Amino acid sequence: MSLLRQIARGVHALVHGRQMDQDVADEVRQYRDETTAAHQRRGMTYEQAVRAATLEMGNVTTIAEQVRTSGWEHVVETALMDVRYALRRLRRSPAFTATAVATLALGIGASTAVFSAVSPILLEPLPFPHASRIVTLQDRNQQGAPMPATLGTYEELRARARSFEALACADQWKPSLMGIGTPERLVGQRVTASYFGVFGAAPMVGRAFTPADDQPGAANVVILSEGLVQRRFGGDRSLVGRAIDLDGDPYLVIGIMPRRFANVMLSAAALWTPMRERSSGDFNTRAWGHHYDLVGRLAPTATVGAASRELLDIGRTPAVAFPRPPWADLTQGLLVRPLQDTITGNVKPALLAIIGAVLLLLAIASVNVTNLLLACGAQRRPEFAMRVALGAGGGRLVRQLLIESIVLAAVGGALALAVAQLGVRALVASSPPGLPRADAIHLDARVFLFALMLTALVGLVVGVVPALGALRADVTGGLQGGARRATAARGSARHVLVVAEVALALVLLVSAGLLFRSVQRLTAVAPGFDASHVVSMQVVAAGHAFDSDTARLAFFQLALEAVRRVPGVVDAAFTSQLPLSGDVDGYGYEWQSIPRPTPGQDGSALRYAVTPGYFTTMHIPLRRGRLLGATDRPGAPEAVLINESLARRLFGNRDPIGERVRFGPEMGGARAWDYVAGVVGDVKQYSLGVNAPDAFYVASGQWWWVDNVQSLVVRASGDPAALVPAIERAVWSVNANEPIQRIATMDSFIAASAGQRRFALLTIEAFALAALLLAAVGLYGVIAGSVTERIREIGIRTALGATPREIVRGVVGRGIALTLVGAVLGLAGAFAASRLLESMLFGVSRVDPLTYGGVVALLAAVAALASWAPARRAAGVDPTIALRAE
């Protein structure tokens, strides 16, 4: 009750300030009048009485002030006054304000944007209950490198491992949706019944898979994603219970997964069907291929370490009931990792580099603002001295300065939010493909709080320094305008700050330089084919009409002929896998003339089943022998081409043409040998940064089967993208039911291959540019400030005969000297920072002298530029005026 009264009276006083002041003044005056009257009653004259009352009470105004300032509202009042004063001051020095606010907005905005982007990827737990207990399991090859597991391994672990509450297995599934509208090949997963349970997720409509659904031979059922239902079926939830046509077969829709289910194992997946597959003792089957993702939920008591140990144990003690092939013998144990680590592992270096860059930029921004406030503080020393002389307490002065800083930081913070908003958008727009959880990036409330906290912190930090300086200021010295002792100390503090700023900027510039050179080197790498004027798309032969090899072969042949007739098409071909597209498809080989290597070290190579025109379309050069041709038909002796580095490694200078080889899913036995017909140039498959892998090229019709999904590559005379509609029409003229997907020019695949580095480069380049700008501003501020402070000294020098040239040289030299000191420190920092970047560098050493040297030269040039204007001003100093100014 009394607290309420306190607040009410305080607020009343704030709102009716004038009335309250009047009341207090009246009361004090009445007190004085009564005192006077009392004295008069004792026989004093009026004048004597007034004097006595004044002597007794002291200054009436002081008393009124004392009463007025006793309430809590007074603190608010003076704070508001300080805020108003601060705003007035900031308005009066627009250049200072603009620089400081822009600096803060940039620093805080960039950090907020990056925090927003990084938080869902690296920091936030995945959106699953007890997400930290979800782990992925990967098999290891003989060298210990992780690879997908086999279905057989999954079956054994599910039966034997005790560390897991649930274990699930998933495999890619790409069915074609047919029967409604444009045929479309979808991305989905075949999963074990336990899959959704591992993530603690369930369908929003319908039911999840049961073990009965997951039996071999069970009926076709499918669960669709909310997104797919929305996109293709108008959001019709009554779809559950009805059948849809996938690859020409009816699938009963039994459930819809909500959009909020983040399927991080394969975020593109739009539908799921039960695995319905079992491994057998026959190892030459799909179930024993390394293409299954294993994911599990740890038991509440288990840890990642304990689970790894248990799996290694199981791996080393095979059970009779679970036979294993040599390529999945589990002797190396399995790699158990938290799901979060698995999905963020690839992008972590780039994101960490960006976080580092942001922290540097924020540090530079803070240093810069501190510097500005210091310089400003130096100019305001007379003002402070005046206020102290008029009775302002030290605490009051510090508080006023802090409030000024906070006002500055708040204005900067508000702008920073706008910068952050734009930054987040730019980051998402330029994010490399495959950035996990990119859809989860947004500017959220917690990030806003983060920015606010940051703002307040920066405000306090930059506020304290000049406030402390003001307290130490010598009042008389300040008033006299001399105080050179203090100037020297403050000057050196600012020099330290500028040196720090230059050092930080150099770290960023070197990082940007190294990345820039990497991307340059990377894009200069020849992919092994000529990407210009080539567009590609995947064509699918879906449905039961294409169940036979001959039907598929005929379809692709007819489609190819139709495409070749399109005007503007120079050449066209089909291939089973496309370079730099993410396709990976390899098989083992054995040579008749080379003894079989020891088990576990069998050779394997990528398989390209192509139509004969592939090499001429892609401009892949022939090195020896012949290319594939129309004669390499089904039934003819099977010809293969190999790439040149494989030929060189296996045969040296020997001619490999005619060598006999078996290549494919099955080895040995009575299978006929293929023969090497030619050698072609190396082609990058995985990425520009990875060496070209070994490759076998076979004619589409001579491979073990005819692939039902093939990539069409088309070389155009002009812009290849413009031909896409005509090419699609040509394919559909053969069969209108077949989906066409992944339409992209080869140039875009090459660009994407450098995507992650380019993303990091773009961001860090932007930061480095901002840092350079800020460093230049800081340097300019310090040099300009020192010229102002040394105006007398410069005047004396001029009077003593120094030429303007000498003065300019002196000032610019000072700027460059400061920069070089900063640069030396920065070089050490950059050297340390480059260790973090190392994994993203390509073809350039992390101590690349060209980059380091170039950056130092750039900084020195900027320093010279920044000191030039103050130097010109110094040279123009009139000695008589400068000397009189003191």
Added chain:
Amino acid sequence: MGGANSENTDVIPGTLDLLILKTLSLEPLHGFGIARRIEQISRDVFKVNPGSLLTALQRLERAGWLDAEWRETPNARRARFYSLTRAGRRQLEVETADWKRRAGAVARLLNAEG
């Protein structure tokens, strides 16, 4: 700003509130009246500092122990009159008891030593 009379002492720290409450328990008074009353009853031992008094009045009023209103004085001046509220009366009892307890303790200590 202290008193002009060197024989006067300032009110014992911490007792001003108690003195004000006690004074007002007799009748409503304005600031000067309170000061005068305290000085009279204490036989000029205590001298009340006007600044402290007016500040204390504002504080007590905010605490809900006093009510204040502007009224005419007998000599036709407008003055702010303070009166004790019910909460103020309770507070007076509490503070009185507290003071007596402490004063008694001090007296006993002094007697024991003497």
